Structures are given as C-alpha cells and as structure tokens.
Amino acid sequence: MLDRLQYIKQRFDEVSDLVIQPDIISDQKRYVQLNKEYKDLKALVDKRDEYLIVTGNLKEAQEIIADGSDPEMTDMAKMQLDEAKQRLPELEDEIKFMLIPKDPEDAKNVMVEIRAGTGGDEASIFAGDLFRMYTKYCESKGWRTSVVDMNEGTSGGFKEVIFEVTGEDVYGTLKFEAGVHRVQRVPQTETQGRVHTSAATVMVLPEAEEFDVHLDMNEVRIDYFCSSGPGGQSVNTTKSAVRLTHLPTGLVAQCQDEKSQHKNKDKATQVLRSRLYEMELAKKQEEDAAKRSSQVSSGDRSAKIRTYNYPQGRVTDHRIGLTLYDLDGVMNGNITKVVEELQLVNNTEKLKESEVY
Numbered sequence: 001m002l003d004r005l006q007y008i009k010q011r012f013d014e015v016s017d018l019v020i021q022p023d024i025i026s027d028q029k030r031y032v033q034l035n036k037e038y039k040d041l042k043a044l045v046d047k048r049d050e051y052l053i054v055t056g057n058l059k060e061a062q063e064i065i066a067d068g069s070d071p072e073m074t075d076m077a078k079m080q081l082d083e084a085k086q087r088l089p090e091l092e093d094e095i096k097f098m099l100i101p102k103d104p105e106d107a108k109n110v111m112v113e114i115r116a117g118t119g120g121d122e123a124s125i126f127a128g129d130l131f132r133m134y135t136k137y138c139e140s141k142g143w144r145t146s147v148v149d150m151n152e153g154t155s156g157g158f159k160e161v162i163f164e165v166t167g168e169d170v171y172g173t174l175k176f177e178a179g180v181h182r183v184q185r186v187p188q189t190e191t192q193g194r195v196h197t198s199a200a201t202v203m204v205l206p207e208a209e210e211f212d213v214h215l216d217m218n219e220v221r222i223d224y225f226c227s228s229g230p231g232g233q234s235v236n237t238t239k240s241a242v243r244l245t246h247l248p249t250g251l252v253a254q255c256q257d258e259k260s261q262h263k264n265k266d267k268a269t270q271v272l273r274s275r276l277y278e279m280e281l282a283k284k285q286e287e288d289a290a291k292r293s294s295q296v297s298s299g300d301r302s303a304k305i306r307t308y309n310y311p312q313g314r315v316t317d318h319r320i321g322l323t324l325y326d327l328d329g330v331m332n333g334n335i336t337k338v339v340e341e342l343q344l345v346n347n348t349e350k351l352k353e354s355e356v357y
Contacts, residue, residue: 106172119198124153136333
C-alpha cells in the first residue's frame with residue numbers, strides 16, 4: 001500500500017507542476033481534466049500524510065514506553081499509542097477504499113428518465129414524486145438540473161419526464177437509482193381507503209460526448225412539431241419541438257422544453273447520443289457481470305430495487321436489505337443515506353476483488 005501511495009505522491013507532484021503551466025491553462029479541456037486529477041490525488045496524498053504521522057506517532061510511543069525512564073512521558077506515550085492503534089485500522093480502510101480504481105463513467109453528467117409503470121394515474125403521480133425527490137437531492141448537492149422533455153399525467157405527475165443533471169461525479173452517485181421503484185399507498189381517488197401498489201421506472205444514462213459514441217446524422221430522421229403543455233402562447237403555435245429517430249436502432253429522442261428549435265435539437269441529440277452510449281455500456285456491464293456477480297446492479301431497468309411504503313412510513317432498498325423509517329425525508333430529497341450505503345456495498349465488492357484487499 002505504501003508503494004502505491006508513494007507513486008500517487010509522485011504523480012501528484014507532477015500534476016501540481018502541470019496545472020500552473022501557461023500552455024495547460026490555455027487548453028481548457030486539458031486544464032479541467034488535470035484539475036480534477038489534482039483534486040482526486042490531493043485527497044489521497046492528505047490521507048498518506050496522515051498515515052505517515054500516525055505510524056510515526058505509534059513508533060515513537062513504543063520507543064518511549066520501552067525506555068521507561070520518565071514516568072510522565074511514559075503515561076503520555078501510552079495515551080498516544082492507544083490513539084494511534086485506534087486510528088490506524090480506520091485510516092487503512094479509508095485508504096483502501098480510496099485506492100479502488102474509479103469507473104471512468106462516474107465523473108460524467110447524466111440524463112435521468114422517469115416513466116410511469118403499472119398503476120395508471122397513481123403511477124404518474126408517483127413518477128412526479130420521484131422527479132421532485134431527485135431534483136431536491138440534486139439541489140442539495142449543488143448540481144444543476146434541466147428538463148429535456150416531459151409528458152404530463154392526466155391527474156398530475158408525469159407519464160414520462162427526462163431531465164439532465166450536471167455536476168461533479170453525478171453518474172457515480174446516481175447510477176444505482178436505475179430500476180423499478182414501487183410505491184404502496186392509498187391513492188387520492190380511492191374511496192374505500194385501500195392500499196394500492198404502483199410503479200415507476202428510472203433510467204440513469206451517462207451523458208455521452210462526441211468522442212464517446214459515433215452518431216451519424218445521415219442515419220437520423222428529424223421531425224419538427226408543435227410543443228404541448230405549459231410554456232406560453234408561442235409553444236403551441238410554432239414547430240419548435242424536435243423528434244429524432246435513429247434509423248439503425250429505432251431509438252427515439254425528443255425535446256420540447258425550449259422555445260428555440262435549435263436548442264431543442266441540440267438537447268434531443270444529446271439524449272439520443274446518451275441512449276446509444278448506454279446501449280454500448282449495457283453490453284460491457286453484461287460482460288462484467290458474467291465475470292462477477294454484483295449484489296448492487298446499475299442499469300437493470302427490470303429489477304425492482306426499492307419500495308416506498310406510505311402506511312408504514314418506510315423505504316426499503318431490496319438489493320442491500322436497507323430499511324429507513326424516514327419516508328417524508330426521503331421523498332423530500334434526503335436520499336444520502338441510501339446512496340452512501342449502495343456505494344459502500346459496491347466498493348466493498350470491488351475491494352474484495354482488487355489487489356488492495
């Protein structure tokens with residue numbers, strides 16, 4: 001572990017020199033990449049420095065205790081030794097987790113698609129609840145959200161809503177939200193007070209750059225149409241909405257959120273590129289899954305991953321057996337505990353397979 005940390009320290013010193021070079025600063029893309037690497041490496045270097053201090057304190061305390069000539073110093077050394085022995089295993093675990101190779105996709109922005117499933121109007125309302133939950137969570141993280149397309153339900157919520165999330169390590173945080181979310185509650189339309197079960201499907205697509213996937217616009221059919229829904233008088237009178245159909249795969253992406261036809265086309269293109277990229281990524285994940293059985297799936301849109309039970313005020317994530325009795329907090333965007341537990345389980349699985357373990 002110390003050998004790897006020493007290599008990281010050397011790379012950190014190299015990156016520290018590079019980020020202040022004029023030619024790097026003038027190259028915005030390269031500058032952003034190196035700045036992110038600098039931040040990631042600095043966190044590890046800080047842990048390395050703490051590790052060296054703690055191991056140094058432990059050795060020093062052992063030497064003082066072995067000498068035993070000064071009773072007062074010996075007592076202080078015993079306290080120092082206890083502190084070091086308690087901190088060292090914690091620190092080693094923290095460093096091991098940080099040394100797990102990161103998925104290169106994790107740093108990407110995402111497109112989140114929420115679709116109402118079984119349950120009719122109640123499923124659409126639930127899809128709207130999930131949309132609100134995620135946007136509030138993103139707001140708490142300092143991420144920016146932008147609606148790409150929506151199809152409102154007849155009694156509220158959405159039959160489908162697609163939104164973009166931009167920020168730091170967005171995909172790595174949200175990717176485990178993909179799957180079927182189930183709600184158990186008494187619908188507003190239910191007159192006899194019976195609990196109904198409805199569902200919504202969440203997809204989390206890493207946002208693809210042009211170099212990630214080749215999209216030949218000659219293979220894309222472009223249709224323009226009038227937008228529907230809220231947005232002002234001009235929305236329904238001008239053909240600003242755009243629908244793109246990728247002819248080889250049949251994938252469709254559309255956007256009607258912006259008044260500008262050009263902006264809608266750009267957003268729809270980004271969605272289409274992300275869906276194509278997700279297809280390729282899904283193939284890779286299937287290959288990886290064949291090599292190892294992962295308890296926490298990301299991207300399996302058919303798996304029932306979580307239940308939101310209103311009568312009992314609980315949320316249960318079925319993949320890791322986690323139950324929280326804080327339904328109101330969760331629906332208001334406080335999903336940090338669930339996200340962290342999912343990441344912890346996933347990282348533990350990776351740790352068991354890695355050379356670090």
